[in-house]
Amino acid sequence: MGIFLFAEQVLNGLQLGTMLFLMASGLTLVFGIMNLVNLAHGSFYMMGAYFAATLFKLTGSLVLAAAGAFVGVLVLGMALEIAILHSFYRRDHLDQVLATFGMILFFNELVRMVWGPQAYFLALPEALNGSVELIPGAPYPIYRLIIIVAGLTVALGLYLLISRSRIGMLIRAGASNRTMIEALGVNIRVLFTVVFGLGAALAGLAGTMAGPLLAVQVGMGDSVLITTLVVIVIGGIGSVRGAFLASLLVGLSDTFGRMLLPASLAEMTIYILMAVILYRRPQGLFPAHG
Amino acid sequence: MAKSISPRAVLGLLLALALLALPPVALSLGEPFYIGLASRMLVFALAAMSLDLILGYGGLVCFGHAAFLGVGAYVVGILGHHAAEQTLLFGILPGTTSGWVTWPLAMLCAGFMAFLIGLVSVRTQGLYFIMITLAFAQMAYFFFVTLKGYGGDDGLSLGQRSTFSDLVSLRDKSTFYYVTLTMAVLVGGGLIKVTRSRFGMVLRGIKENERRMLHIGIPTFRYKVAAFTLAGAVAGLAGALLANQANFVSPAMMHWTRSGELIVMVILGGMGSLLGPAAGAVVFLTLEEVLSAYTEHWQIILGPLLILVVYFARQGLYGMLPRRRADR
Numbered sequence: 001m002g003i004f005l006f007a008e009q010v011l012n013g014l015q016l017g018t019m020l021f022l023m024a025s026g027l028t029l030v031f032g033i034m035n036l037v038n039l040a041h042g043s044f045y046m047m048g049a050y051f052a053a054t055l056f057k058l059t060g061s062l063v064l065a066a067a068g069a070f071v072g073v074l075v076l077g078m079a080l081e082i083a084i085l086h087s088f089y090r091r092d093h094l095d096q097v098l099a100t101f102g103m104i105l106f107f108n109e110l111v112r113m114v115w116g117p118q119a120y121f122l123a124l125p126e127a128l129n130g131s132v133e134l135i136p137g138a139p140y141p142i143y144r145l146i147i148i149v150a151g152l153t154v155a156l157g158l159y160l161l162i163s164r165s166r167i168g169m170l171i172r173a174g175a176s177n178r179t180m181i182e183a184l185g186v187n188i189r190v191l192f193t194v195v196f197g198l199g200a201a202l203a204g205l206a207g208t209m210a211g212p213l214l215a216v217q218v219g220m221g222d223s224v225l226i227t228t229l230v231v232i233v234i235g236g237i238g239s240v241r242g243a244f245l246a247s248l249l250v251g252l253s254d255t256f257g258r259m260l261l262p263a264s265l266a267e268m269t270i271y272i273l274m275a276v277i278l279y280r281r282p283q284g285l286f287p288a289h290g
Numbered sequence: 291m292a293k294s295i296s297p298r299a300v301l302g303l304l305l306a307l308a309l310l311a312l313p314p315v316a317l318s319l320g321e322p323f324y325i326g327l328a329s330r331m332l333v334f335a336l337a338a339m340s341l342d343l344i345l346g347y348g349g350l351v352c353f354g355h356a357a358f359l360g361v362g363a364y365v366v367g368i369l370g371h372h373a374a375e376q377t378l379l380f381g382i383l384p385g386t387t388s389g390w391v392t393w394p395l396a397m398l399c400a401g402f403m404a405f406l407i408g409l410v411s412v413r414t415q416g417l418y419f420i421m422i423t424l425a426f427a428q429m430a431y432f433f434f435v436t437l438k439g440y441g442g443d444d445g446l447s448l449g450q451r452s453t454f455s456d457l458v459s460l461r462d463k464s465t466f467y468y469v470t471l472t473m474a475v476l477v478g479g480g481l482i483k484v485t486r487s488r489f490g491m492v493l494r495g496i497k498e499n500e501r502r503m504l505h506i507g508i509p510t511f512r513y514k515v516a517a518f519t520l521a522g523a524v525a526g527l528a529g530a531l532l533a534n535q536a537n538f539v540s541p542a543m544m545h546w547t548r549s550g551e552l553i554v555m556v557i558l559g560g561m562g563s564l565l566g567p568a569a570g571a572v573v574f575l576t577l578e579e580v581l582s583a584y585t586e587h588w589q590i591i592l593g594p595l596l597i598l599v600v601y602f603a604r605q606g607l608y609g610m611l612p613r614r615r616a617d618r
Contacts, residue, residue: 037417084597093417094351098557099600101550106593113587226428226546233421267432271425275410278422282414 004138009255011134015144017251018151022206023228024235024243025158026199032238033175034089034192037096040080040103041203042225048073048204049216050111053120062125069208070201077200081193089192104222112218119217147209154202155244162240171195175238227254230274235284242286249273309471313464325463326535331575332467332474333531335568338555339478340524345553346561347485348517349497350412353420354427355552358522360544361403362396362529364434367446367539369395374449389452389460389530396530397523403430404522408515427549434541445540452534460534470531474568477524482564484520493517494562558599560606569607 027041051069056062080103088096124143131139162168173181174188182188207221214220231250235242250270257269277285316324337359344350369392372378372385379385386392411422440446451460460466484490495503496510503510533539542548551574559570577595581588599606 031417037420087601093420094553094557095600095604097351097353097420097550098554099597101554102593102596102600104593105589105596109587109590109593113590222547226424229421230425233418233425237417264433264436267436268429271429271432274425275422275429278414278418279410282418284418 004135007135007138008140009259010252011140011144011148013252013255014248015147015151015251016255017248018148018155019206019209020224020228020231020251021151021155021244021247022202022209023224024231024247025154025240026202027228028232028235028238028240028243029171030196030199031232032240033171033195036085036089037093037100038085039097039100039225040107041200041228042221043104043107044073044077044200044203044221045207045210045224046107046111046219046221047076048201048207049211049220050115050120050207051204052208052211053122053216054115056122062128066205066208069204073204073207074197074201077204078193078197080200081196085196086189086192104225108218108222115218117218119215120211121215122211124212143212150205150209154205158240167191227270230270233284234274234277236286237284239284239286242284246285313467317464322463325467327575327579329463329467329470329535330532331572332470333528333535334552334555334571334575336474336477336531337525337528338552338559338567338571339481339564340521340528341552342556342559342561342564342567343481343485343493343524344517344521345556346563346567347490347493347497348514350514350518351420351553352423352518352521352549353546353553354407354423354425354430354549355521355525356544356546356548357427357430358400358404358525359529359532359548359552360430360434360539360541361400362526363533363539363543364440364446364529365396365399365526366392366452366530366533367448368440370448370450370452371440371446387450387453389454392452393527393530396526398526400526400529401519401523404525405515405519407522408518412511412514412518424546424549427544427546431541431544431546434544441540443541445538445542448533448537448539451537452530466534470535473527473531477527478564478568481524485564489513489516554596556606558606560608563606563608566606566608573607 023041023045026044027038030036030038030041048069051072052065055068056065059065059068084099084103088099128143128146131141132145133139134145160168162171170181170186170191174186174191178188206224210220210224227250231246232243234250235244235246250273253273254270258266261269312328313325316322316328337355340358341352341355344352368379369385370387372383373387374385377385407423407426411419411426414422434440435443451466453460458465458469460469485493492503492508492510492513495508496513500510529543532543555570555574556567557570558574559568560566577592578588581591585591
């Protein structure tokens with residue numbers, strides 16, 4: 001394998017990894033803090049992509065579309081949390097899996113009714129469509145680089161938010177002892193709603209960014225949801241740091257698996273990776289709680 | 291639907307009569323379609339019962355049960371394919387359509403796969419277990435998707451249904467229904483026996499408090515793997531029946547949403563009761579049938595309905611009949 005091809009594949013792996021991290025961070029935060037398994041997280045990804053595609057058609061501006069989709073999914077996530085999901089925080093995981101499974105069915109069908117079964121394709125504006133030569137002689141698409149930078153920025157932002165800010169302190173405190181922090185006079189309900197909405201919005205952002213790379217279609221959230229679940233399980237459910245490293249690990253191994261292995265094995269790479277890791281460490285790489 | 295052992299003799303007798311009378315009644319009404327639908331319900335009742343053994347009794351939330359169903363179906367499909375093409379499997383084994391061979395083999399293959407998956411996955415707990423079983427099911431799904439020699443994504447048509455020497459011909463809808471009914475009653479009854487045996491008690495104990503079971507000297511790991519294997523084998527049989535019912539096998543049978551639907555059937559019927567999940571399967575397929583006749587977008591109703599069931603009717607249908615079945 002040439003050094004150029006290798007570098008390109010590493011970048012592709014990073015791009016997939018950062019995208020997965022946008023999904024995984026929200027899912028793992030919601031699990032770690034509210035103890036909620038949310039299968040409908042993939043639906044937020046799908047809704048983000050559809051919101052962005054529609055707004056892009058209306059306004060012609062990618063920035064406006066992305067911002068609108070982010071806010072749209074934020075509101076949708078918070079509304080769902082307030083209306084339904086908050087009453088499932090104290091239920092067991094099986095109930096949560098089933099209820100959010102019901103939401104997936106609902107959202108997939110809703111999208112099919114509103115936008116129709118055919119796939120949308122988003123065209124990139126000229127400015128983002130080119131490529132740059134990071135290493136002389138090896139051009140790489142600008143758009144994919146933007147995704148990597150955006151993903152890393154979000155990762156850094158989350159790190160600062162959680163471990164350096166006051167809100168982050170409350171979130172961490174709420175995760176380790178909910179009753180105590182309520183007794184100290186913090187409105188944990190509102191905090192949870194905000195965290196849930198933020199996680200949903202990040203999933204929506206991932207969907208928005210995936211739009212120009214993949215087809216925007218019904219059920220697009222399902223496959224990415226399963227990959228995301230693999231990520232957070234490998235990383236240790238509830239650990240944002242684990243999710244970050246596992247995202248990159250899964251992104252890279254999936255990319256290289258597809259390049260090096262025969263087709264039948266390539267699709268299975270990440271699942272084999274997960275099975276091996278769980279066999280060695282049943283709690284994932286970075287167990288969040290003890 | 292193992293109503294034969296129900297203590298509610300009258301109710302059981304009525305149910306038995308209804309089940310036996312279904313094909314002739316459907317035929318006389320000129321609605322043979324319902325015989326096929328009823329066979330499908332019985333198959334899923336069997337699959338739901340096998341899942342209930344590990345989910346309801348063992349507390350193992352398996353989110354990949356459809357994989358065992360699919361493997362069982364593919365055993366019938368692949369051997370039938372080689373029989374039709376007159377080719378050899380792996381270059382040595384001739385194909386066959388004989389159910390004497392394929393049905394037990396379907397159970398064996400699915401059971402062996404469940405054994406291997408169980409060895410790895412029952413070491414994990416809670417959500418990790420849910421996810422690892424899902425991951426294994428995805429592996430099986432993609433394995434069959436990429437198996438181009440057997441149709442890949444498009445699946446494989448069965449040239450003919452399984453044969454049982456000259457004893458019965460499954461080509462006839464009613465005969466197939468009665469064979470499925472017999473299987474469901476025998477195996478379902480067997481599962482009920484298992485849950486009432488010492489093995490079943492240990493399984494329940496593990497669900498309640500695994501550490502305690504471990505400390506009174508019970509090798510819980512082995513029990514869990516054994517239960518997982520048994521459930522996989524029964525699901526494999528259901529898969530073999532399903533392949534025959536549909537005359538078709540495809541990876542879609544083991545799609546993760548199918549595993550989700552199986553869990554829904556168990557919860558809908560009331561987990562940990564075996565008969566409940568069997569009824570849950572019937573209700574689920576009826577809902578699917580009724581709603582999809584009403585609107586093509588039936589899932590938009592099913593989704594919220596599911597949330598309501600989980601929210602309000604935690605005990606499932608079985609839990610709604612406490613007094614009638616209280617003497618169990």
